[in-house]
Amino acid sequence: MERIFAVPLKGGAVTDVYMLSSMDELSGKLQEYDRSIFISDENASKLVERIPEGAVIIPPGERMKGWDSVSRMLSGALELSLARDGVFIGFGGGVVLDLAAFASSVYMRGARLVLIPTTLLSMVDATLGGKTGFDYKGIKNLVGTFYPAEAVLIVPETLRTLPDSEFRSGLGEVVKHALLSEDTRLWKFLKENHDRIMARDSEALSEMIRLSLEVKIWYITRDPEEKKGIRSALNLGHTFGHALESVNGFSISHGEGVAWGMHMALRAGTALGITPENFREQAFSLLSLYGFDCRYPIPDDGFPAFMKAIHSDKKKKGGSVKFVLMEGQGRPVLTALDDAVVRNAVAGFN
Ligand SMILES: NC(=O)c1ccc[n+]([C@@H]2O[C@H](COP(=O)([O-])OP(=O)(O)OC[C@H]3O[C@@H](n4cnc5c(N)ncnc54)[C@H](O)[C@@H]3O)[C@@H](O)[C@H]2O)c1
CATH class of the missing domain: 3.40.50.1970 (Rossmann fold)
Structure with a gap:
């Protein structure tokens, strides 16, 4: 031990x-x-x-x-x-x-x-x-x-007995930690050890969990009670993801929602000139490597319900919803988004 x-x-x-x-x-x-x-x-x-x-x-x-x-x-x-x-x-x-x-x-x-x-x-x-x-x-x-x-x-x-869907749900959070870390070790580890991780090799999982926790610890120790806005970065993908989960009647897993939500946050970021396009592409490729479908569009007639879910997100503060966007790896920023930016991010793929 x-x-x-x-x-x-x-x-x-x-x-x-x-x-x-x-x-x-x-x-x-x-x-x-x-x-x-x-x-x-x-x-x-x-x-x-x-x-x-x-x-x-x-x-x-x-x-x-x-x-x-x-x-x-x-x-x-x-x-x-x-x-x-x-x-x-x-x-x-x-x-x-x-x-x-x-x-x-x-x-x-x-x-x-x-x-x-x-x-x-x-x-x-x-x-x-x-x-x-x-x-x-x-x-x-x-x-x-x-x-x-x-x-x-x-x-x-x-973790050997954990159902696949639950395992993937956790992987969504691990990828999130890779994006939020300035240090490239977790991202590199995920890229290089996909097969061992998916085979649930205990040694590979142990290293992945350790690297992932390092990122979470970095954020929570700087803002233990979520009062300084630093820890809020851990909500990356969650505002978009929760809304998708809720319009789908919670039929998709939390991790799938977060993975999709991260990609939407990156798309919104590139549209606003906050997120470099090559960073979005690299993140998209990591999400795809782990089998996350991040191109699911919200249809036009589903958009009102989606926005309603966004606005009822409990992280709403002072009347506006703050989204976590990324300026690059390990560089989150909290920002409010106009509905039009949200709409463009979640629709119009290809
Ligand atoms: N406190 C926090 O900071 C924090 C952070 C994230 C999520 N949460 C909470 O965590 C909950 C979700 O957690 P979860 O995803 O672990 O869900 P869960 O606890 O519902 O577990 C998922 C399923 O896996 C089963 N299971 C657990 N371990 C197993 C194993 N080793 N083998 C086979 N089956 C196993 C459970 O019985 C359950 O059916 C939510 O309520 C969420 O609010 C809390």
């Missing part, structure tokens, strides 16, 4: 990130947490040989990301008589981890928290940064806290 990062947090706390080579190694590490509650879902928990006593295992899926699940976790902790020094261990994808982290943040005003991500998206995106929460009255992540984990344990081997 190797500690790959010690991420500094507000108030001098640190999240230690460990890379583990196998589930056996994880079992050994978990022995250290004797006063704990294990939280997972019905899919992820299949990866564990022996589910700890008193564990809370919820059905899978975003629809479970609500107060009832949190309540089950708090009741479970109480039944185990956990005190404030007890550990909430989240084992699963972003849904399980956001819920477990929220529950731990409010249990006795804050219990200990260890996160074990088992989807690519949660490994590269959902475990660092301290965002916790659940959906309320149909609004995603309406209720939440900032509460970073004391440790994040990553076992790339767990």
